[in-house]
Amino acid sequence: MEVGIKFYSHNRVTEKAIDFADFVEILPVPGNPEGVFPGFRKKYRIHCAHYSFGFNPSNPKARKLNEAIVKEAVKVADELKADRIVVHAGFNSNVLGIREPLKNSLSFLTEFFDRRMCIENLLLVDEDMSDVGYSPGEIAQFTDNGFKFCLDFGHAVATASQLKMDYKDYIGEFVKLKPHYFHLSGTLKGEDKHLSIFEADTDIGFFRGIIRKSGMPVCLETPLDSAVRKKEVEFLKK
Numbered sequence: 436m437e438v439g440i441k442f443y444s445h446n447r448v449t450e451k452a453i454d455f456a457d458f459v460e461i462l463p464v465p466g467n468p469e470g471v472f473p474g475f476r477k478k479y480r481i482h483c484a485h486y487s488f489g490f491n492p493s494n495p496k497a498r499k500l501n502e503a504i505v506k507e508a509v510k511v512a513d514e515l516k517a518d519r520i521v522v523h524a525g526f527n528s529n530v531l532g533i534r535e536p537l538k539n540s541l542s543f544l545t546e547f548f549d550r551r552m553c554i555e556n557l558l559l560v561d562e563d564m565s566d567v568g569y570s571p572g573e574i575a576q577f578t579d580n581g582f583k584f585c586l587d588f589g590h591a592v593a594t595a596s597q598l599k600m601d602y603k604d605y606i607g608e609f610v611k612l613k614p615h616y617f618h619l620s621g622t623l624k625g626e627d628k629h630l631s632i633f634e635a636d637t638d639i640g641f642f643r644g645i646i647r648k649s650g651m652p653v654c655l656e657t658p659l660d661s662a663v664r665k666k667e668v669e670f671l672k673k
Contacts (some may be wrong), residue, residue, distance in 0.1 A: 437440040444470035460654040474556025479515040483508035485523040492543040493525030493536035533589035553585035584655040586614035617653040
């Protein structure tokens with residue numbers, strides 16, 4: 436099992452902080468998309484900048500920024516020889532009032548399609564947003580068009596809680612889509628808090644079994660504590 440750890444490109448990182456991981460996932464922050472990482476001999480995966488940086492492929496009015504961000508993610512992936520680019524498919528809100536957000540997102544991302552792109556499942560409700568790609572049905576519309584799929588266990592657990600469903604049953608529906616990549620962090624009381632997996636009240640062994648059976652890599656989206664992350668990596672690889 437390949438187990439990686441995630442950083443934003445502007446994080447201050449030493450080689451010691453990453454040497455125990457099989458790979459590093461980097462989110463290219465606009466203005467400093469690569470940070471110190473080209474100086475390390477490491478395997479990389481990329482996470483396209485998301486809504487925190489204004490990226491919303493479901494919003495046609497944000498096209499200029501969306502295009503710049505997705506092109507930068509592809510450029511960094513090329514430069515660091517990454518084989519996966521995780522992408523959030525966007526969101527809607529009462530303020531935005533977007534018509535057909537899923538259709539818009541699929542159209543935009545298809546225009547900039549890259550075989551390495553993995554669409555990540557998000558949340559049904561995220562503060563004041565309703566995310567595109569929260570359900571197996573919505574993710575399937577992307578995979579049917581050639582995109583890969585990143586199964587985020589924390590997002591699935593939180594969405595199952597919102598839907599009042601058993602999270603294992605809900606995740607089982609996502610697994611049928613044959614994910615190419617996984618994100619894992621700790622959730623507590625059905626909330627997506629990106630805690631350590633050791634703080635979670637979910638069955639980490641259940642997630643580990645799915646990852647191991649798939650043979651696909653998993654990236655930890657847990658707090659930037661190298662000592663704890665090292666223990667998490669060792670636990671998953673046991």
